[in-house]
Amino acid sequence: MDETTLIGDSSPVAGKGASAAVAKVRTPFRSPLARRKGAGSSDAVGRVSKRVPPPDGSSIESAVLYKEVGKLVAELDRQTAAYSRKTKELQDAIKVMESPEVEAETRALIDKWRAIAQGAVSYLLNSVLGKIDRLGGYEEFRRKELEREKRQLEYRLDNGFEDEMESVLESEEFNGLPEDLKEEYRETLDGKKSEFEQYKTKQFAQLDAQLDQVSKSSQQMDMREMCKRLNVDYSLVFDAPAEQ
Structure with a gap:
């Protein structure tokens, strides 16, 4: 740690530590193979599969629509949970103000x-x-x-x-x-x-x-x-x- 280091900073070094640091790096580069390989999967769709019925037929349009609906439902779930937390915080604040x-x-x-x-x-x-x-x-x-x-x-x-x-x-x-x-x-x-x-x-x-x-x-x-x-x-x- 040098003189310019204030809080939790470290320079890159060769060896095992450097490999671990590199492994966590996210770069703007995205492998085209990764996109191709994951084209047919969606975590969001998996989470809402019990509520959104699978599409009839095997057309590409149906699959794309099914995927988009899954994403929308997952986003609505996330927003609903966020609003619920905010509502609870406001209710607690009101109780404090009234006492x-x-x-x-x-x-x-x-x-x-x-x-x-x-x-x-x-x-x-x-x-x-x-x-x-x-x-x-x-x-x-x-x-x-x-x-x-x-x-x-x-x-x-x-x-x-x-x-x-x-x-x-x-x-x-x-x-x-x-x-x-x-x-x-x-x-x-x-x-x-x-x-x-x-x-x-x-x-x-x-x-x-x-x-x-x-x-x-x-x-x-x-x-x-x-x-x-x-x-x-x-x-x-x-x-x-x-x-x-």
């Missing part, structure tokens, strides 16, 4: 939690500011941080994409295809490779833009940024208006 004693107790607990959270964030901020000063200031800290992010991004994307390409070209499904289909898939992979390079260039450009913004401003680490790095809602900790 002065419970509301006063809740307010006291909120104030206590907020005081503890503010103290913890202040302590962490002071610790981080000392670390930033030793690095040469906030601008130098952000520069090293963004450079490390670029290296990690390049490592994850390149290795993830190469693994996807290799898994397709060496798979039994691919080797069992006729030569004309193999050539078609190779052309598709070449197109995906071009899209991947464009995606990687775009991600690097965004990191470079962040670095330019830091160089042109006098921004310093503050409570709001500290909360953002901790994935904590600043408006809850400091009772401030929520950002739009």
